[in-house]
Amino acid sequence: MSWAGRAAIVTGAGRGIGRAIAQALGRERMQVGLLGRRVSELEAVAPEIQAAGGRPIVLQADVRDYASLERAFQDFWATTGRLDVLVNNAGIGIFRPVEEMTPEEFDDVVRTNLYGVFYCCKLAIPRMRRTGGGYIIQVGSLAGRNPIAGGAAYCASKFAVRGFSESLMLEVRYDDIKVTTIAPGSVDTHFGGHGENAAWKLRPEDIAQVVVDLLHTAPHALASYVELRPLKPQK
Numbered sequence: 001m002s003w004a005g006r007a008a009i010v011t012g013a014g015r016g017i018g019r020a021i022a023q024a025l026g027r028e029r030m031q032v033g034l035l036g037r038r039v040s041e042l043e044a045v046a047p048e049i050q051a052a053g054g055r056p057i058v059l060q061a062d063v064r065d066y067a068s069l070e071r072a073f074q075d076f077w078a079t080t081g082r083l084d085v086l087v088n089n090a091g092i093g094i095f096r097p098v099e100e101m102t103p104e105e106f107d108d109v110v111r112t113n114l115y116g117v118f119y120c121c122k123l124a125i126p127r128m129r130r131t132g133g134g135y136i137i138q139v140g141s142l143a144g145r146n147p148i149a150g151g152a153a154y155c156a157s158k159f160a161v162r163g164f165s166e167s168l169m170l171e172v173r174y175d176d177i178k179v180t181t182i183a184p185g186s187v188d189t190h191f192g193g194h195g196e197n198a199a200w201k202l203r204p205e206d207i208a209q210v211v212v213d214l215l216h217t218a219p220h221a222l223a224s225y226v227e228l229r230p231l232k233p234q235k
């Protein structure tokens with residue numbers, strides 16, 4: 001099945017995994033909404049999408065802020081008239097023992113990683129229904145199944161995303177909306193300390209390839225949860 005001309009929104013598309021996913025969707029010749037807080041980063045990615053054969057649409061929004069997302073989704077719809085794919089990728093990690101973590105930091109992690117996913121799904125689903133279905137892909141984490149000392153807030157948010165997404169999958173599957181959670185291990189991005197002993201890590205392009213593979217699964221088949229690990233993590 002060809003995705004050419006169809007429309008996707010990728011959150012956190014300015015760098016790291018989101019940027020690689022946006023580039024890959026550009027190579028699928030899709031219209032790609034590049035959503036994030038920093039327009040300068042998004043505008044730097046836009047020519048890459050164009051060069052790959054896609055159509056970039058820069059969308060400034062903060063996934064913690066529902067009103068800004070509403071505006072971004074409306075602008076996107078006004079340009080494309082459709083929304084076929086949503087990739088909820090934007091996320092942050094603050095790793096600190098619970099007794100040292102401030103309420104503001106905890107709030108920031110949960111609002112970005114969990115509320116942001118809910119907000120974008122809420123805005124995407126009715127739009128997907130209008131054109132007969134779609135695909136929602138969440139970038140979760142292995143930390144959504146495996147606890148990490150010092151990672152209580154991050155793990156809580158990613159465990160929650162898994163529960164949210166698997167419930168949503170059951171809710172919308174009969175409406176031809178697929179939902180998949182990708183749970184990567186360590187990826188070589190700014191998130192995990194870019195460039196330090198990075199050879200063993202996954203590359204952003206590895207996650208992007210999974211996204212493309214998922215889009216090309218048979219229409220009647222659904223991979224609901226995919227873990228992608230570095231083959232040889234540091235011992």
Ligand SMILES: NC(=O)c1ccc[n+]([C@@H]2O[C@H](COP(=O)([O-])OP(=O)(O)OC[C@H]3O[C@@H](n4cnc5c(N)ncnc54)[C@H](OP(=O)(O)O)[C@@H]3O)[C@@H](O)[C@H]2O)c1
Nearest residue numbers: 012014015016017037038062063090091141186187189191
């Ligand atoms: N790297 C890893 O080892 C790893 C492993 C497993 C899962 N993940 C997950 O992968 C996803 C992407 O991470 P990454 O490694 O690519 O990190 P990254 O390089 O730090 O990129 C994160 C992206 O999210 C955006 N973002 C953050 N807060 C946002 C907000 N409030 N509103 C809109 N955009 C926001 C950032 O843009 P702005 O700050 O400019 O807005 C940036 O584009 C995250 O969900 C992360 O949890 C990462």
